[in-house]
Amino acid sequence: MEETQLKRIANFLLSNIPIGDGVINEKRVKVFSGKLAVEALCSPLYLQKCKKGVPITNEKEALEVLSNLLEEGFYVKCKRSGNTRYFEPDVSREFTKEGFYTWVYEGSQWMTILGGVLLLLLAMTFVMFPLWPYTVRNGVWYLGMLAVGFIVFIMFLGVVRLILFVITFFALPPGIWLFPNLFEDVGFFESFVPLYEWHNSSVENVKSKRE
Template identity: 30%
Template structure:
């Protein structure tokens, strides 16, 4: 029988949070909490992460920092430690009809989250992280920014070959930016013309690069080459995938009932 986890122990809480913060078993999603996007997860997913081989290995090697979670009671104690240390915060996911009650505007991409007054530790209860450890890329970004500033400050000391190279790079960037604005204006003109002469005003106009201004990656912004209406847009496809998942969950719940 393992020893009880001391509630509120900051060392244990930080160690467990650092290990499981990006664990795939949490199946984390983005939500809007206090006007910013953050990861949130269900309590039952955290319990599954405690049962992972990664955590069990750490627990066997360093039981003081990573307490055993062989039973549900032990898992609850570990999670209470994180709550006491304010590393995780219980939240409630709002439905669309509840947004007006809290003066919140709906978001097509992320659900709104509100803090709960009390943690119940039920399987489907939601929690957000109040802990974001720095990654390698965070430090690399800081180093790159500082190096870039120092390089610009020392521009008068650059050899002529480097100055000439920077000139060509800046010129290429201006050409790319100009081409982007030309494409944006051209696609808008084609869309308006297609609304009038092709679709008859049914809002199914022709787009070139329908994902150009969508919230997606750089390569995805230029795929596909063309499309009609919003059916080929990244946000619409993402919305349809979420709708299919909801319908599948409802169908499963109906079958069980």
């Protein structure tokens, strides 16, 4: 099997199977289950995302591919030391569904390199801020003030809605929340909808979203 094909499969597994943190010889490692790897390669998602990889139609073919990855050193086999996150190296070179494996291959490094370059460019840009044209510096200053003003506005709004809730909690129980979704995990515009809501209905909405 070609190395490029193996890398495509390894990249797919890195992105599509649960990976846990483990410790081997006091070193943190990424651990995954053989069973989940087999299930991932036998799933329709593999055929969709890895069209140029090796076609896999059953569990036997999946085990053969995973054994090749093990032999080529993309990961190594390990065994759990008790019911903990600590593992020990396993000298066995046979890939099994019941086994655990730690990644040696780290995947494509292009995103890491790109992120480093962008971070360096961003740092250089701010270091050279005094050399920017006056109009650009002035525009950045106004944008910064706008961002600070927005943060102050949100803090002020948070205090106002809390005061309103405390007052209405005693005057009009169970109390009214102004912008009930303001601090919820929703989109920007959804944070300001609806305008107000009774306390009980707000709690029920949050529970339904979590479920």
